[in-house]
Amino acid sequence: xxxxxxxxxxxxxxxxxxxxxxxxxxxxxxxxxxxxxxxxxxxxxxxxxxxxxxxxxxxxxxxxxxxxxxxxxxxxxxxxxxxxxxxxxxxxxxxxxxxxxxxxxxxxxxxxxxxxxxxxxxxxxxxxxxxxxxxxxxxxxxxxxxxxxxxxxxxxxxxxxxxxxxxxxxxxxxxxxxxxxxxxxxxxxxxxxxxxxxxxxxxxxxxxxxxxxxxxxxxxxxxxxxxxxxxxxxxxxxxxx
Numbered sequence: 001x002x003x004x005x006x007x008x009x010x011x012x013x014x015x016x017x018x019x020x021x022x023x024x025x026x027x028x029x030x031x032x033x034x035x036x037x038x039x040x041x042x043x044x045x046x047x048x049x050x051x052x053x054x055x056x057x058x059x060x061x062x063x064x065x066x067x068x069x070x071x072x073x074x075x076x077x078x079x080x081x082x083x084x085x086x087x088x089x090x091x092x093x094x095x096x097x098x099x100x101x102x103x104x105x106x107x108x109x110x111x112x113x114x115x116x117x118x119x120x121x122x123x124x125x126x127x128x129x130x131x132x133x134x135x136x137x138x139x140x141x142x143x144x145x146x147x148x149x150x151x152x153x154x155x156x157x158x159x160x161x162x163x164x165x166x167x168x169x170x171x172x173x174x175x176x177x178x179x180x181x182x183x184x185x186x187x188x189x190x191x192x193x194x195x196x197x198x199x200x201x202x203x204x205x206x207x208x209x210x211x212x213x214x215x216x217x218x219x220x221x222x223x224x225x226x227x228x229x230x231x232x233x234x235x236x237x238x239x240x241x
Contacts, residue, residue: 017129018053019046022160025134025179029162032173036165048161056137057126059119070122077120078239089239094127095181095213104234106206108187109217111238117217120238121183124215128181133213134160135181140198141189148194149184149201176209187218202230 026045030037058067078089079098092098099105111117121137128135136156143149153171157164164170174180182205190198206212210232 017126018049021129021132021134021179022046022049024132025174025177026162028177028179029170029174033170036163036167036170040161040163045161048159052156052160053126053129056122056135059122070119071126074119074123075116077116077123080237080239094131095124095215096131098215098236099213102234102236104232105211105213106230106233107215108230108233108235109215109238110220110235111217111240112219115238115240117219117238118185121185121215121217124181125183133181134179135183136160137183137185139189140184140186143190143194143198149198150204153182172208175205175212178211178213181213182215184214184216187216188221206230206232 022045023042026037026040026042057071058069060067076091076093078091079101080089090101092101098107109117109120125135125137136153138149138152138156140149142152147155150168150171151166154164154166157171157174162174164174175182184202187198202214202216206214214233216230
C-alpha cells in the first residue's frame with residue numbers, strides 16, 4: 001500500500017509518463033472484465049496511479065535521510081556477463097537491454113548489500129512506464145503472516161486504481177496481457193518460513209503467464225537456492241558502481 005504521506009511532488013514529466021500505459025491497461029480491462037470495470041472512471045484511476053508512480057520513483061537514501069527522486073542520484077548500472085563474455089561489465093539503461101542480452105524475460109538480479117539493487121529496480125520501474133508498460137514494484141520483505149505475495153499483488157492493483165477483487169482469473173488476465181512488468185525487490189529479505197510460499201506464488205504466476213516480464217532482486221547466498229529453478233529464468237550479476 002502507498003504511504004501517501006511520504007509521496008513527494010515531482011516535475012510533470014515524471015508523473016505524466018504513467019498516463020498512456022495506465023490508459024491502455026484500463027481500456028484492456030474494460031473489454032476483458034466488463035462488469036468489474038464498467039463503473040470505474042479513468043480520472044479516478046489516473047489520480048491513484050500517478051500517486052503510485054510518485055511513491056515508487058523515489059527512495060529514502062542513507063546519506064540524506066529524506067525521500068528523493070531516484071533519477072536525481074541514479075548512476076547507470078552495469079551487469080557482469082558469464083560464458084563467452086565472462087567478466088565483461090556492460091551498462092544497462094532499461095529492462096529491454098537486459099532481456100536482449102540474456103535472451104529471457106524472467107531475471108534474478110543478484111548482488112551483495114550496497115550494490116544498488118533497490119535503486120536499480122526503481123530505475124527500471126520508471127523506464128517501464130516510459131516505454132508504455134505498467135510496472136508493479138513489490139518489496140518482498142512486506143510478506144508476513146497476514147499477507148502473501150498474491151494478496152500484495154491485488155493490493156498493488158488497488159493502489160493504481162484497478163481493483164481486481166481478489167479474483168485470480170482477473171489477475172491472470174492482466175498479468176498475461178504483456179502490459180505489466182513485475183519487479184520483486186529483496187528475495188533475501190523474506191523471512192525463512194515464507195520462502196517456499198513465495199517460490200510457489202512466483203511459479204504460479206510464471207507458469208500461468210509465459211510472456212510475463214519479471215525481475216527479482218536478491219543478495220547471493222543460501223536463500224536464493226530455496227527458490228529452486230524458476231521457469232525459464234536467468235541470473236544477472238550486478239556490478240558495484
